[in-house]
Amino acid sequence: MLYHSLENRYKNLISFEDAVLKGLSPDGSLYIPVSIPKLDTKFIHKLKSYDIDTIAMSIISPYIGKSIPEEVIYRIIHNTLNFSFPLKKIHDHIHVLELFHGPTLAFKDLGAQFMAECLSFFSRKKEKNVTVLVATSGDTGGAVAKGFHKKTGIEVIILYPYNGISCLQKKQITSLGDNILALEIHGNFDDCQNMVKKAFLDKEIQKKYILTTANSINISRWLPQMFYYFLAYRQIKIENPIELIFSVPSGNFGNICAGMMAEKMGLPIKFFIASTNINDTIPRFLKSEKYHPYSVKKTISNAMDIANPSNFSRIWSFLYKKNMYQLRKKLCSYQFTDEETLSIIKTVWKKYKYILDPHGAIGYLGLTQYLQETKNNSSKTAIFLETAHPIKFADHIPPFLRKKIIIPNKLKLFLETKHKIKKTSLSNNFNIFKSWLLERK
């Protein structure tokens, strides 16, 4: 498979390896594959009879092509899909797909681990280490730190705002050490992101470093998220479900875009709902056809506090060729407030004894709103994605419920262990960051 930038269809076709190492195209747009491979319908019908590794292999190997030998792809998949993705019934035909059983209890673990394994393979041939530079508002940092820890040939530099992330997230980023460097920036998330962007454009830094990114614009983090939708389908009890609907809590729109790719590959998904918080650029765009981001507003589902979602351009320009009529047949989008989010967390607990995190709660809200509007509920299989364990956002869960969250053992162990904090503090001045980068090489 070859890739090109969204803006530049016919020039500069590059391999999977180059697209992973570059992250973002030099013209500033995202990489996309030249085509979407179709899976055999027989394979889809028989999905339940295959094991998870075989399914993942069939989905991803056409996208990797000759960049990685087959037996290595197989090993990467095996090392990545090493936790469970259970589909649970909540009530009626509403199901939750739990994506938070990975090492840092967030759905980003899968993509981060997959990317780390790919980069580690590509860095073998390089003379110097590959440096992953990443700004985080919380979840990405932890998942990337864990996924890349001790991977040979790679070092990771994580920039986080000094008072902008939770204690647990800070501990996840600063406790590992080795090839994981934590930079505490005296500024906010936007400062961190701007410093990273500037570093990519800086000639002196580029001379000393092989730099790449680790957010969902990188194809090796984005594409493996297709697995979720196939693995959900595999667990559905009904034979050949035809009215399958997914609601995806969306921020940067990488996850839902992967689901829409899975549908284009042949997975029979009838409809998608992009559920957002009040950062509602996409719900407004689908209504008015005007793309007009406002500035970011803080919410309790803070991993989705994004006003200009990078991956939406992959849906709009690549998957749907800017055809609003076709897009609306497959996608709708709703936005919800913090009050609605908190209220549904309480209701779902009271009625069904299930604890939602604020992000999953928005997914649930989107799903129920859609089902209400379309009325015909009976034949549908409706799934919302739960993207983080509620303990990760316990501060935003109503206090009476907080005590009821069962803390997973791996987290208990992590919290009980005393860790040495390994971090460097810097001001939000780019030149200071730049000198720090240049002096350590």
Ligand SMILES: *Cc1c(COP(=O)(O)O)cnc(C)c1O
């Ligand atoms: C990153 C994140 C999201 C948003 O996913 P996108 O792919 O950016 O749309 C939702 N929930 C949680 C918990 C996240 O960490």
